[in-house]
Amino acid sequence: MxxxxxxxxxxxxxxxxxxxxxxxxxxxxxxxxxxxxxxxxxxxxxxxxGLHDHHIHLFSLAAARQSVLCGPPAVTDMGTLGKILGQQGGDGWIRGIGYHESVGGMLQRSQLDAIVPTRPLRIQHRSGKMWFVNSTAAGILKLDQHRDLEGVECDENNLPTGRLFRMDGWLHEQLGQEPLPDIGSASKLLAAFGVTGITESTPTNSAATQALYSQLIEDRQLLQRVRLMGDETLTVSEQPLLECGQVKILLDDYALPEFERLQQRISSAHQQGRSVAIHCVTEAELVFALSACKGAGHMQGDRIEHAAMTTDDCMQLVQSSGMTVVTQPILIAERGDQYLLDIDASHHDCLYRCRAFLEAGVPLGAGSDAPFGNADPWLSMTAAVNRLTAAGRLVGAQERLTPEQALRLFTSSADDPGGPGxxxxxxxxxxxxxxxxxxxxxxxxxxxxxxxxxxxxxxxxxxx
Ligand SMILES: [Zn+2]
CATH class of the missing domain: 2.30.40.10 (Urease, subunit C, domain 1)
Known part of the structure; x- marks a missing residue:
């Protein structure tokens, strides 16, 4: 008591x-x-x-805390990247995160070999879409024998370039012997922020991940309630603090799935009693996802993740779809300056909108997307209120929320972000x-x- x-x-x-x-x-x-x-x-x-982070990647967060930051603001050029990686003590794998092409373009293994010649090195692009590995790592992963895998990029001589696209699940299997990252300390960190629940949004989460989470909760390493999104193998858990979430579907606008297949996947999920959560960062992904959802029919709980770029036309589509949006105001603070450089000025007001969703009556929740955004929800709330980038520039002034609205992004229930708090x-x-x-x-x-x-x-x- x-x-x-x-x-x-x-x-x-x-x-x-x-x-x-x-x-x-x-x-x-x-x-x-x-x-x-x-x-x-x-x-x-x-x-x-208690605060609920509606979109987070807990294992990646724990791993990131044991990784080297390879992108802005800490690293802005290849010289600094080489210096920081060269200073890493110990032996075995070096895991880098947060890389952005503004540092030195899209990396190739030869560039990484010049920096780290003898230890296996893998660096994740900050979008989470790809990894870059050096030749030592390529050898351990036997990339030569996996050239036919979709996601292993090869050059004109059919040699792996060291770029791996959307291969997290495969990498995880290949690196199976690696010790688990320290989930306990990541969970304690979240607890210190006031976080009592998380929605784990990794698409490769499976029945095996579910069993692991159940164990981590039982062992009291993991202190938060968990809503676990993932693939079609997830089932109802007996662990009362672990609930089965949406089928998580990734979209990449350079490799969109066949429309009918996506629609079919959504329908099948619904038939199994599972709603879906679709990753949509670009306008094309959002329109594609909303069309497929319209065809498959709406189910309570269906979500759009990120909605990073929502034009006024798209806003109407989202509104009529009945879907919930889970957004990341933290990325305005952390990546806003890069967005302002990379994205056409006419679209700056469409980035990670908040108020416009609320005014359109779209249920809106927020998550940190940690480790891609800082896991501290108070920083997210601050960004939702002031819309300021790290350099102090304003992004989408009309999207500002009140502190109470910002808090509400994190206090609705796990199964109904943006619903009654x-x-x-x-x-x-x-x-x-x-x-x-x-x-x-x-x-x-x-x-x-x-x-x-x-x-x-x-x-x-x-x-x-
Ligand atoms: Zn995510």
């Missing part, structure tokens, strides 16, 4: 909240403590519903983010440092 005293709940001061068996059981101005009950004095701090009320799950100050004080800062404690299912998973 847990008693939180003197909290601010929905703007009301001095509220006591009691939880047992994972739920809120009593809310009153003053509750008498029970023997053996854990008591937290909120001292007037705001008690918010979760609340601190009797019989609700005891998932909270407790701040050390009133919401009135916190709303102008939106900082992770203000999180005093995080409670999931009535259990304290973080306390400062």
């Amino acid at each position: 847990l008693l939180i005293r003197h909290a601010e709940v929905d703007g009301e001061d001095g509220v006591d909240v009691r939880c047992s068996n994972g739920e809120v059981t009593q809310i009153a101005a003053r509750l008498t403590g029970n023997p053996g009950e854990t008591v937290i004095d909120a001292e007037g701090g705001a008690l918010l519903p 979760r609340s601190v009320s009797v019989a609700a799950a005891a998932d909270f983010c407790l701040l050390d100050r009133s919401w009135q004080d916190a709303r102008s800062r939106l900082r992770r440092e203000d999180v005093l404690a995080t409670i999931r299912a009535g259990e304290v998973i973080y306390h400062r």
